[in-house]
Every structure is written in C-alpha cells, then in structure tokens.
Amino acid sequence: MATELKDIKLYYFTQVKGSKTLGRGDHIRLMLEDAGVNYEYVRLTWDQWQAKKVELLEQGEIDPTMPYITIGGKHYFKTLPVMRVIAKKLGKYNGENEEEEHLLDAYSDSISDWLTKWGTALFGGNEEVLKAYKETHRGNAYKLINRMLSLNKGPYVFGEKITYVDFLIYHMVDDDIKTIVDAEAEAHVDSEVYPHVAAFIEAFKNRPNLKGSIALQ
Template identity: 30%
Template sequence: MPTTKRCGTETAGNKAIGGVPTLHYFDFQSRGRGQVLRLMWEDAGIAYEDVRYSFKEYPDYKKTRIAELNPTTNIPVVELNGRILTQSYAILRHFARQLGRYEGETEEEKYWADAMCDIVIDWRSLFIQAFFADNMEETYPEHQRTARPRFLQALETHLKTHDLSASGPYITGKNITYADMVLYQICHDENLVQEGRKGLKDCPRLAELVNAVEERPNVKAFLQSDRYLG
C-alpha cells in the first residue's frame, strides 16, 4: 500500500491555492520531478498530503488509481478540491501564478525562467534515460562523461552572462522562481550538491544558486527535517 503523510499546517498559502493539495509520486527518496513540488510547497509554507508509491507496487496502481487520475498514467499527479493537475512543470507554473510569486515579475523574467527550465527539462530527460536503462552501469557513466558536463557548462555560462542572472543569486536575480527549484533539483538528483558541492567545483555560479536555495529558511528547515529523505 502507498504511504500517506500530512506535511505542515495550513497557512495563507493554502488559502491562495484553494486548499490542501495531495501529491501522488514515487517513494524515491527526495528526488525527481515530484520533489520540486514539495520544495515549492515547503518554501511557501503550504500544507500538503504526500502519497508515495514504491517502485514495486506502482505498476499495479498505474493501471488502476493513477489511470483514473491521469490517462497518460504519469506521475506526479496533484489532487486539489476535486481538480486533477498533471504535468509537473505546468503544475509548478500554475501554483506560481496562484501564489503571485516564483514566476518572475516582468515578462523578460518570466521568459528567462521558462527558458532555463526548458534547458533543465532536456537535461533531466537524458539523465532519466541513462539512469533507468537496463544497462545503466554503461549508460549512466557515459551520461556523466558527455551530456552532463555539456549542460553544466551551458547553465553556468547563462548564469554568469545573462543580464538578469549575473546579478544573482537566482536565475532572475534576487527573487527565486520555480526554475531555480527545478535547476536545484536536477543538481541534487545527479549528486552534485552533496559532499561540499564537489560536483560543482567548476561551476561557482551554479553553486551560488544551490547555496541560495538551500539557505532559504523554510527549505533549510525542510532539509534538516525527517521529511527530507536524501
């Protein structure tokens, strides 16, 4: 059976989005696209129900409960007041608009956050393809040697040279966006933020962004809590 845990207490953030959302996602430690939703909710002080499916039990639920919620049978899926929300990045942008934050203030900021998010989407697709391949012991090391450094270099360059990003610490400057959480999460999932940022030793600007995300008060408290699973 999937595990369900209530996280946090209701705040003005819950009122802004219309209630307490329920997240359906893998029991995959604190990793993956579903984790980015948790990061946003934790940062915004939003209470939520966290439903986690083990990889072993998920195939059965994929054909039943998840298929009822989402015809593509993909997760994360969010339930909120009878509504079903799918597609993780669309969900993030949806909540950003409802909260009036995390999206960027000007049209240029919104564009740049979306553009950087799209780069990370391309990176994550290759990461997932390599990490979950049947011959992962071959495909993932190859990914680490080739695709990953290419994306790291591109993102580092963008963060250093774009007019908005250069002012730091976030993608659009001083205000965090959903895209910062998306970027943080792929670095986390590729084990680049652990061990004193060892994996980001050649990317100081990206390391600055990672540090800024982790130092946000609610995120810091979350990472030090039993809700954070590594």
C-alpha cells in the same frame, strides 16, 4: 491574482532507487515547502500506482503520470505544468512579463533535456549511454546552468528573485550528485569551476523554509 492554496496533495513514489527524494516529485515538494503551503504527501508503491492509474483513466484523465497534485480534488499532472500552476495560483515564482515568462520556459526546457539525459543514463541499463553522460552530458549541463545563473546579479536565474526554474535547477543538481558522485552527499559543485552554481546552491539551502527540508528522513 494570487490565491491561497488549500487541500493540496502531492502524489509520488515511496522511493526511487532506494531514495525518498530522487526523481521528479521533489521539484514540486521543495517549491511547496518554500512557499509555506500545507500539503499532504501521498506516497505510492509501483503496484499502488498501477491501480491508481487505472482508476484515474476510468475517471476520464487523459494521461495520468506521477508526480501529480490535487487541489480541492482537482487533478494537475506533469512536473513543469504543475509547478507553473502553483506559481500562478500563489502569484510568485513566475516571470513578471512575457519576456521573463518566455525565458523561464526556455530555461525549464533546457533543464528538462538534462533530466531526460540523466534519467536515460541512470535507468536505461546501457553502459555506453551512462559513460557518455558522465563524460560529456553532465559537464555540458553544469556549464549551461552556470551561464544561466551568471546573467543577473544574485544567486538565482533572475537575481535575487527565486522562480520555479530555480527549484528545477537545485533538485536536478542534487539528483545528479547523489547518483553519480555520492548517494549520501548533498548538492555541491567545484566553486572554482562553476562559481555561479556554487553560490546558487548555498543561497538555496539557506532559504528560511528550506532549512531542514532539503532532505527527507
């Protein structure tokens, strides 16, 4: 049963590599924006997060990480579990049956694998790993996403119905483009090589609640 989300706060870093949108926080932010949910975005520096983490551990939280959200003071951690909680509470952005939910779980795992390879390449400081990501991993990721999006008629993984996985896809593409291609560029791909990804990006950018909210100023 859908419930109204109230008193929600999203916690993440002030910046990642000089960007306000880079990293895992924006997966959740875009989903909240699209849903029209009122929320407070709490930005923490690294030092502030270290102090907050100690505080959360002292409160009994098992493995606090950012991003996380609070709803009425209750804490929810880890990007994908947070997105699933939001989807369930809103009664949208999720699968309509066990088969669809399983498929979304599988897709989200694949995108998480891409995120891990991207993060290791960008933040690991190993030039060989970065080279392998640029030459092999990112191309494989775009091919996989293009296949996912080709299975149903419509721009999203389930056709016309957007799910939490679509927010993962868009922001992963956006992070990849900003770090590998051009820091000032928005998400984009070659429409001849990845036609389904290109159509998806265009549809996502033009969602009513996301126009003007894609990039934080």
